[in-house]
Structures are given as C-alpha cells and as structure tokens.
Amino acid sequence: MLKLLSYTDRLWARPGEDVTVFASAEGFDSIDVELVRLICGDDSPKGPGYREEEVAGTRQTVAATFQPIHAGSCIVADDAAPLHTLDDATLQILVWPTTPETGEQAVMGIWDSRNKAGFLLSIGPEGAALTTGDGKTVSRVATGAPLVAREWYLLAASHDAVNGMLRIAQHPLNRDGRGEVAHAAVADKATPPRASAETPFMVGAAWGGPGNADGLRPVQCFNGKVEAPRVLRHYETDLAGLNEAGSVAPGARGVALAWDLSRAMTGLRVEDVSGNGRHGRTVNLPTRAMTGHDWTGDEHDWRHAPDQYGAIHLHDDDIGDAGWQATARVSLPEGLRSGIYCIKLSGGGHEDMPPIVVQPPRGGKTADIAFLSSTATYQTYANYHHGMDDAGAEMRSASATILSPSDAHLFEHRELGHSPYDTHSDLSGVTVASARRPMLGYRPKAGLWSFNADTHITAWLDDCGFAWDAISDHALHDEGLALLASYKVVVTGTHPEYWSTSMWQAMTAYLDGGGRLMYLGGNGFYWRIAFHPEFPDALEVRRAHAGARYWIAEPGDYHMAFSGELGGLWQRIGTAPQKLVGIGTVATGFDSCGWYERLPDSTNPRASWIFEGVGEDERIGDFGQLGGAAGLELDWVDRTLGTPAHCLRLASSTGHSSQYLQTIDTMTFNHTAVAAPVNPAVRADMVFFETPNGGGVWSTGSIAWAASLASDGYNNNVAVITGNVLRRFADPTPFEQGN
Template identity: 40%
Template sequence: MSAPKSDPKSNDEGQLRRKTITGYCNPISARPGQRLDFKVCSYEDGPYEADLVRVTGGDSSPDGVGVLEAVVKAPFAQSYAGRSYEGRFQAIHRGSHGSVDAQVALAELHSFTLQAMICPTLPGARRQVIMGRGWDDPGAGFALLLDETGALALRVGEDQGRQLMLSTNVPLRRGQWAFVAASYDSASGQARLVQRPLATGPGDQVISDPVERSETLVSGLGLGAAAAPFQFAAGGGERATAHFNGKIDRPRLANRALTDAEMAAASGPGIAETLTNDILGCWDFAADISTDRITDLSRHGLHGEVINLPTRGVTGHNWDGSEHNWRHAPEQYGAIHFHHDDLYDAGWETDFTYTVPDDLPSGVYAARLHHGDDVDRIPFFVLPPKGEARADVAWLVPTASYMAYANTRQRLQPNLIFGAGHPEWVNDAFLARHEEVGGSLYDNHDDRSGIHYSSRLRPVMNMKPGDNRPWGLPADLNILAWLDHIDQPVDIITDEELHTEGAGLLQPYRCVMTGSHPEYHSTAMLDGIERYLSQGGRLMYLGGNGFYWRIAFHDDKPGVIEVRRAEDGTRAWMSPVGEYYQSFNGEYGGLWRRNGRPPNQLVGIGFAAQGFEYSSPYERQAGADDPRAAFALAGIGAGPIGNFGSIGNGAAGEEIDRWDTRDGTPAHALVLARADDFGDDMLRTKEDFLSTMPHFNDPNVRADMVFFECPHGGGVFATGSIAWISSLAHNGYENNVAQITGNVLTRFLDPAPFPPPPKSI
C-alpha cells in the first residue's frame, strides 16, 4: 500500500491543516463501462494534481489503521498521464425558491395585486422576497416582501432607476400565519398593503390586530422586467437572492388592484367565477407535492418549478388536525416551507471524468487531489457488472446513512452528546468555515426547522477517508482492511442499488456484510434484505443502531434522501405535528419500529442505548455453547471479548443493540455474548420510555451478539455495536474480535445449510 505524498493533519505550528481543495463526484457508485464526473473547487490559486487510489483503510484515529491506499492507473491521473489541472473556485448557490418563466401575460402587467398566506420563520434577518419579479432591476419589477425589520413591504421599480418602497412598519410574528397582500393601481398610482395575522386561539386574538397602509406612489409605472421570471421566496433570477424563510400558501397574482372582498374570494382554494378574467396566477402548492412542479390553476398556465428542494408535504394555514396524511387532505397541505440555506445540487462544473474499466476490481476508490500542502479524497464505489458476482461475499455499503450524516456539524456543538465544541479534525474545521456546503439530517436550518433532505451532490466532507473521526465510511473501511488482510475477495454494492434493484442485487452472494451503522433504509431496501434472507441468504450485521429510520428516495432526483422524524425515537429534531408523511412518496415516516417492522424482526436485535465516552468488552453467554452456534466463538477462551479498539478502547460502544423478543426478536435467536458494563453516559433510547426514569444500572442498556437461522439454510449474525469493527485490527488482527468475525464468515461461506432450529423452541 502506498502512502499519500502529503497528508499531514497539522502544520508546523500544530494547527489543523487548512484545506485548500475539495470536490465530489456524480454518481458515487458505478459499474464497468459507466462514467463518473469529478467536480473540484480550489480555495487558493495554483494547479492541482489528481490520481486514482484504491482505498482499504480510512481510520485516522490514534489507534486506527490510518489511510490505506494503493495507486491505480487512470487516464486523468498525473502519475499515469503526466497532467495537472488548473485550480478554480466554484461557488455554491444555496436557498430554495420557486420560479415561473417570463411570459407575455407578466410582461404586459401594469396594475396588480399580490397576495398569499405566509408563516415567516426568520423575520427581521434581512429583506426577504415573498413573491414578485425583476428584483435585481432597480428600474423595473415589483415584489411583496418582508423588510429588514420583518414588516410587510411592497417594492416597485420606477422608470428612472429608483426603487419605491412602502412598508407597514409592523413586524410579523415568527411562526404565526398571516394573510398578506399588496396592490398597485397604475392609473392613480395608489399602492396598498394588507397584513392580517391569523389568530390561533382566544388569547392570540388579543394581539393579532390587522395592519393596513396606503400611499400614492407614481402613476403609470411600466413595471418592465420583460425577461424576468416570476419568483416565490426569492428574487434576482437564476442566481436568486433575498430568500424568504418560512411557509407560503395560496399565492395569487391579479392584473388589477383588488378590493378586500375580492382578495378574500381570491384566497380560496380555486378561482372565483367573478375573478376569472382578473387572476393571472392561482398557484396550488398542494398539487404535485412529490415533484418539483408548481401548478397554476388559472387559464394562463403559469406553471413553474421549485429549486433546491424546499420542504413540501407541510401543513398549510388551514390545517385543523383532522387529517395527518397530505394525500388524504391536500387542501390542508397547500404550503411550501422555503429556507435560505436549502441545497440539493452544488451545481459545479466537471473538471475530469473517469469511465470504469471492465477489468477494474470491485472496491472502494478515490480520486486523490494534491494542491500545495493539502490533499483531498473524493471516494466512490465500483460494483461488479450487473447480475454478475465476482466474489462470494458482498459488502453492502450504507450510502443512505452516509447521506443522512453528510456534513453533520454535531461535533461542533458542545451541548450535543458527542460535540467537541471546536474542530478536532481537518474536515470539521472546513465545515466550520464553509456553511455553503450544507448540513445533514442531524442539523437544523437557520430558522431552527429540521433539515429533511440530504444530498450527495456536493462535497461531503465526513465521507472522505482520512482527516475525519472514525464514523461512517472512514470507520467502515476497517472492514475492507480486515478482508484485505485475510485475502478474502469481496464485491462492493451500495444502498442506492439495493433501493432500485432489491433482492436481485443480493441474491448472487452467499454472504452479505453490513457496515457499522446501517441506520437509514427505504421500504424497497428493507424489502430486498427480507426477501434475500427468506430465500436462504446470510447476513452479517456488523454494527449497531441499524435499520432504524425510514427514508424515501426521490423518483426523479438522484442522490437525495428524505427523513421525517415522526412521533418518537432518539432524534436530533422533531418533525412538526401533521408533517410525519414523507413528501417524496407519501409514506409514513419515522422509526421502522413504529411502522411495524422493528430491526429485531430482521436482524434479531434493535437499538438499545447510546453513549460516546468509552466502549466496553463483551462477555461470553450460554448461547455460544449451543451446537447450533458453536462455530461463532470456536477457539475463543475465557475472558473479555474486545477490550480494545480504536473507538473508545472497546468492541461495544457508541450505539448498541439488544435482544428482546417483545420487540420482535425471533424466539430461536441465541445470545452468544453480551456487553453491559457501561458508564453513566450510555443512556437507553428514549422510545423505550413510558415516563421519565433513572438511568443508572439499567438492565436494558446492553449490547447483545446474536445468531439465528432463516429459511432455506440462511442465517443472521449480529454484533450489536458500532464499535465492533474498530477492534478488528488490534494486535495485527490477532485478536478475538477478528477471530469471531472470521469464524462466522467462514461458516456463512460454507454452502452447507443451517438446519432449522428445534420445533420445541
């Protein structure tokens, strides 16, 4: 294995190395003949070099194996083709908004009424456009907005290049729905603003007074901006600015100044017959919730699209709690929640490409970039040809879970369970400086709402081997390092292929291994694993807190997942009441346990507790001596199992799972080993609680290692701990954790079927 040319964690002063280059590729998994596009951004001048490496190790913790990689010939590589690339900066334009292309009906507008129901979630931060066009043209256009104080305002462009502004001067309240409107009559020059909070209860009525303001501006304004789109939640055209934070429901555009009665009629679910000729745009945000489309109900067909994935399937101004599924009552889910920090696709241009050769072995690879003293790795996964297994073992890479944690900033928040409060790793330091790369499903938007969608179409800093704490891919590479050490061939497959191909992806393999934390699964993924096991497959679940959250992939947008943190679970944030159904597919979100498919049912164990101070060893249990499972701990003497490792110095730690038939563990599942000696920081998962209770000496805080048989000679082995794989490499792989894992793999590769358990169980 070769070492990188320059990969120091610190500079000569002991400070964290400052990253000057990063990138991502699309897609992140490919088969022979398929192409990957690499997109790179340099933050300082100067050329960079790229080469291709096969990666089998990425644990850079003090006791970890480090980055293990070997150079592979590639046409884009400096070492092979002698070429370098000119570094360049590529911007990321965050913020969601809606856009309707410029049309004649908009360009000919002279008088108008803009109106909507809105729920601002960050008023007063800056000017925020609710709806309008021509925001970036000071001599044209018009917009309904919140001003710098959070008050409703109207902006129109005057022909002499001036912007005319009118404000209510009364800030809207954060999180409160309000009817807002602005009108302008070209003949008289009269402009009017209407701001009417919607009271939510008797007490709220006392402080929810309506506000109106009228003023004569300039008559005969042309409004111009002929080529400008009509936009929602932002202004400024393609490179949108002035993003609105909050929900917008039932936006309307009329071609004249409406009266109060007409505004009330226009705010209904459709177009009032008396206003058919007056309404230019009657947008129904409840239509096409699972798509990017914006539907106009007017005869003008001013349809549009949303950009950067604002949150859909959210409660509207009229949600009354009688229905919680947006498919059943779409008229109560007519809102879209926009954020100035939404991001789907960084949109960078491609620097170089790579087509996977037919003879490239399946594995984890990276484009390694060298820029001055910095090094960056862009990982990707090479699968075997479709329908062809080149090994008996497959490692199912949990890319959905990697996406869920993509660019998480939890370690930068000291109040959280494993927050350090300051960057301890190079890529954490990068994240602290670069908010534009977006957050994870564990972070919040700036308006404190949870981030529901996470994409891989951006630099994902914590998925890069090296320069990261051992979590996700950097930790999971311990599995490949061990397999490489024992000369065991393995095929790489990923969650995205499992979602689209189902059990057919797994079927060619005698044994499938998971990563250390396969937490997030779509319905199709879970169905595929279940079907594989029901048909004689064998699964080695080498982690903890797996099969926990339900997610959705988008049918039309690759590389993005959605989570709804519904009703229960150990959560970084909570989905608002009424918003538990996923917008991508309409399924009920939340825990698989709450959806009738607990992880215990699939792999024999389920999430029990989490704690991040230190890890513990396992102790052998009676199940290890049962002839049905004696192979697992064969040759293992008395004493602790895994009292070592690069994560907390033990094999059981961080997040752990337990055997429990009440939660669906098969009755014939054997407990082979158990870890239950943890510190007070290891707390039971909250979905187990019916009420608050003391946490000390909790018998349910434990990690259980289990085995059980499945139909047609199949079986499941589960370790119940994220930290398990961090112990594999200890003492040059001469240890009882590696021996147990090897024992199980050897038996799972043996074609002899596992006999059914005794009927008496």
C-alpha cells in the first residue's frame, strides 16, 4: 500500500551535521529530498492547520530502489566453517516453543533453505525433526509427536554421515505428573549433509541467503525461547542419555560449540564456552535475559542469578536494523535554527517525512526556553498495532477503529516490526523498539497523538514569538544535566511517557538546581526504559507489575536486558512521577474531553500570577480541537506517592464521560464505580510548586491541554495561562521556596 518508506540514522542532530536517509521506493527510481521545518504537523481540518517551511538550498534528487526488510530474530555463529566439515555431529538444545502449531520452524543447524543443503534440527507438525540435504536429495526423521506450546523440551538430533544414520529425540522437561512422554526416532540411508561454505550456523532460523538482517535473510524462524545450544563432534546413539542440559559439560572433549546465553546478556554477543572460540551474535534483537528452564522463582533479578536466565526469546517478527543501503545524506546548514524538522521525501506521487530534532550547536543554546521533544515516547509508539490486533481496542476508543493508510500497511507488512504496545505473532509482549526501521506513526499528518500533538505546543511557541530551542529525549539520555542546565525553563510535550534512568536523573538534578519545568501533558514520567548499550537506536520496555500494560511480562522477566534495571512503572521503582512533577497518572478516556475549574489554591499569592487575566469562576479549557483541555489521559496529586507537601492544587478537571476510568495501577480492586462522573479520582489536577534554588514546576495533567491552545487564534484562557507560566518561568527572578 505504501510505496515510499524511510528511516534515518539519527532522531536528532545539530547544525553542521549530516543525517543519513535510508529509503525504499517501490515502482519508481528517484526521489526528491529536502529539509523542511515543521511548524504544525496536525493536518486535521479541525486544527490550527498543517504548516511546514522549506529550508532553502537543501533540495536534492537521488536514486532510489526497493529495499526489503528481513525480519525474524536468530543467533548466528561468527564462523561456521569448522562445523561444515563434521561428518558426525549431535545437536542439543533446550526449547520453549510458543507456536509449535504454525508450521516448520528452524531450531538449529547449518541449513541452506534455498538449496535444501546441510543439516537442520526443526520443530513442526511432526514434532522435532532432523533434516539433511546435499542440494539434490533430502532425508528426514521426525518424532511424530507435536510439541506443546510454552513447555520446556530438550531436543537432540544426531547424524552419522558415513553410515547414513539420523536420530531425533524430544524430552519434555518439568512435566512431572502430566503424563507427557519422550519421543525418539531413527532413520537410515540418509543423505549426507552438504551445505555450501557460506551457509552459517544458526539458532532459531535457517539461512535464506544474503539479506538485510546483518547480511543475511533469516527464514523458517522459530518462535519461543532457546537455551544452551550445543554441537557435539560425534554421532550419539543414546539421545535419551542427553536428558539434562548439563549432561555434556560444555568444555568436555568432543564439544564443538556450546553457547551460554546467560553470559553478556546486555549485548549482542553470544559466548561459546566450549573452549573453541566459536562465538556468535544475535540478529534482529531477540529478547534476552529471559527465564530459563531451571528458573526457580526465588530470584527475579537476572543479575543475581544469571544461570537461571540462560534463555533468549526469538520471534519471527523481531526487527533490529532494517539494514538498508543509504539513499541520501542531508547536511544541516550551519546556523540552522533549532526546532522540529523533517526530511521530506517525495517520488512517484508518494511522500514520507521522517522527523529530526535540530538542537542548538553543542554548548551553545540560542534561547532561554527548551522544548523537550519526547523522542523516546515517539519511538515507543511507532508501528503501533494495538487497535488492529486487540479485540478490546474499539471499547477503548468508544468508536469504530479508524485505520490510516499507514495502519493498513502495518497490518499487512509485519516485517516492519511492532511497538511495545503490541504482542508478537506468538502473543508474547514486544519489549524492544528500534529506530532503525521505518517508524510509521512517528510522522507529521499521522493523527493527533504524541509527535503531532506536540507540534501544537511548538507552533504556539513560534506563533507567540517565544524564542526556543528544541532538545530531545535521546540527547537528554546521552548528555544528562549538561543538556538542560543552561535553560531557564524546559517545556515538555503532551505525553512524555517513557523515561530512562539517565533522563530522570538529569531532570531531577535540573530542578534541584533551580530549573523550571512546564509539564504540558498527561501520563508522563510513567514507564522506565533502557537504551541498548551497543545499539542505542533500540530501547526496551518491560510491562511489569502494573499499569495500562497491553501485555504483561512473564513472571521473572521484569528486569530489562539492556541495563539489568527493574523495568515497569517508575512508581513501582519507588520514584513516582508525583515526586518529580507533583502529579501522576490516574485516569484515561478517549471519547470526549472535559474542562478545569479553579480551586482556592489558585488565588494563593504564590500562584495567583498564573491566572492573571482569567476570572475566578471561569471554566478553563471548555473548548478546543478535542472539545476540552482536560482529556485522554489524566494525572492527579497523591501525597503518598510523593506530591510535595507545599504543592498547590490550582484547578481540577470535570465534565468527563463514563468512558473515563480510573487506571488499574491506582486501584486495589475493581468495582462498578471506577468511572466518571461518579468517581472523584477521575480528574486532572493542575499544580504548581517551587523547587530548591528558585526553581518551579507547573503541571497540567492532561494530554488534551495543548489541543486547546490554538482556539480563537490563541485568544483563550488555556493560552493565557500557559503564556503566563512560560513568561514567569523564563524570568530569572527566583521563586521563594514554598511552605
């Protein structure tokens, strides 16, 4: 459906730097490339109007071609050559299949799927199977007993190339009392395995030839967990003797390869502990640090018991780096004004516009106001399928699901990968979001959410004549406090939901140092994320403990692989958003929006300046593109979660429909009165409090706030209040510490 797709090598850059564009064009062979400044990305006729400005002198025409994505994760040996020459070999691995019913899946081997050459241990409708081929004929032996999903098995296969014997066995583990039995089979007159020298040794996929996934194309991808793959240099007649993972010591004589997947789990490398140095690498970012077959349940942090976390969960729809050839290089002119930009690609009547945050020159801020673009949140939402894959989605939206052409394309083209809001094809949760792939949805004109909704704020800054710099989550993660320190005020987007530890610490330090923060959104500072230490274009989320989770992490899998840190809600890590911005998530609803009404604290001299020009009984934000300024996702104060004792609750929202429900992470049990308008907890609290060293925080607690800014040409009380706060926060006069 979409014929022009692209991604970039970075989500933010500085003037004078280059951005590399990777594009795929289907049905045409050249594209125009230009840099545009995005003023407002919302093209809805109900909104303030889409606006972009071309950056002069950046237009170029480049050649383009179709570039496929080869999804599916696996593990590949760096050098398989010595394994090719094994006449006799035994393969051994532990597996926890998740979709054994969906057809033949490659578990391990050296198998050229195009030429049917080599040897392959697989699972499928016939159970575990061993196949050998020489490019002309194929032999096969199978247990004949399909595996059961989500149960551990030891699989073992052996071939005697000289005498033409094949053996296969599957042993169910941890199945005491359930009556499941082991199965084995043997065959003779087998074809000797003869793969070409370029065929790699792989776990979790067969070789489909060269491709874009780290140089190869994984096919027949396995869904599920794998653990302790080993290759022995001999034909084994007693496969039943291999009924424990440790039955053959990794370093024992005759072991050609033994990957211990519990080592170096934060990275891309897989270590061979056989002593032969046959290390490997993961391809397409499978999920590491997963509970293994011997996880006892006593330890939930893999850093404390790595030996119980020796599994990697492979998925046939994982995608790390799409691996496309570069299509264009865009140089950001020196002196380019900081802001939100896009690289506008057009060709064959199609268009794509990957965004770039252009930050000010390093160490050289150009304004006192910084807009923090929620690039981590945008990346996490990219390629979102929830509305299409979950039967409850229509209930949530309270209207028929509307698919954009991009959504429809995503439904069909699963090779683009999913978002951490989705499940994989095996219904396990998606933990990884990579930016090295087309990120549909993280684009202008893609609906009023996240990236586009945030341009209502930046358009307001421009239209009202505020000088501002754009900065990004990714840069904040990398550079920490240094990125923020020189700004008088930092303005967030509408939904700054995903925060790494480094980002959180930087913001805390900024506020402790007298910084000012305007939190113009809802459901912010909610999930903890980690960036990959070797491939920082990927981030990780674990839907642990509680929260609006969309999927739920398996027991024992709450710690992130990329960092080892406990994943999940910041609240459950002991640092609720209330500590940072006074408020945290309490309710969601998506059918309509409400408004705010002022509270007595709004006339407190500490904060009354915020409402200058607004009547005491005036409804705030009972208008706007979404019908009101209080809506979608709402935050409230909670002293027990850390709302500062001197925090002023200035206004609260009302007018919410019965579609607005208290979030499950803020309740101990469900009942029939969790919805508005009968649940007093369903509200957004607008708050202000002073921070040490003259700083302050002002929070709106509503994702919808910014969609009311532009009403009546910015002549409205939402814009008045926001402007009052911004001007005061940009004024260096310190705030007195509140009582």
